[in-house]
Amino acid sequence: MDNTGLYTAPNTVPSPAAVTVSAISQADISKSGSATVTIQAPTPSGTFNVTITATVGSVVQSTTATLVVN
Template identity: 65%
Template sequence: MEGLFQPMHLFFILLIVLIIFGPGKLPDLGRGLGKGIREFKDALRGGMADAQKPDVRVSISPAGVTLAVNSTQQFGASASGAPNTAVRWSVNGITGGDRTVGTISESGLYTAPGAVPSPNAVTVTATSQADTSESASASVTITPYA
């Protein structure tokens, strides 16, 4: 027995449908049955994809820091739950940052900008490369030279 239904089973189901609903309703019932089967298969595929998705967690340290302009801070991040534990660094949503909000290297070394940005707080984020929906962030407050 290869599938759930053998051709003989399908024949009897079709015969019962014809007897109950009449031949005029058969095309509508077929379309409805086909749509239902497609939706069921799509739901199964989506469930399988979710089941195979790794449970990735990202953490960052330190969680917050205050820096003077042009100074640096080494951030650390860890991603767990997937074979690929690499993270991508960004500042205020800009991968690698820029001169206005500060830059961050691939190793997590943040360099504050040469002038205090407005607003003076920026967000450093580590995003999992295995699952880009998972990230952790730290707040950096930039102050002028002391």
């Protein structure tokens, strides 16, 4: 966390993924707080085309699926 209070998560999820964020009031240093935060990998968004090909003996079959994640 920087001096403005902005927390920037790491590029990869740390292990353990739970971190404790603590803060002390600059106006009244007798006041403080903390929270445990679990960092999670971002959910990808977009359209993904997936092709699955299976071969059984001499027979080859393919299917394509489109997955849309918003």
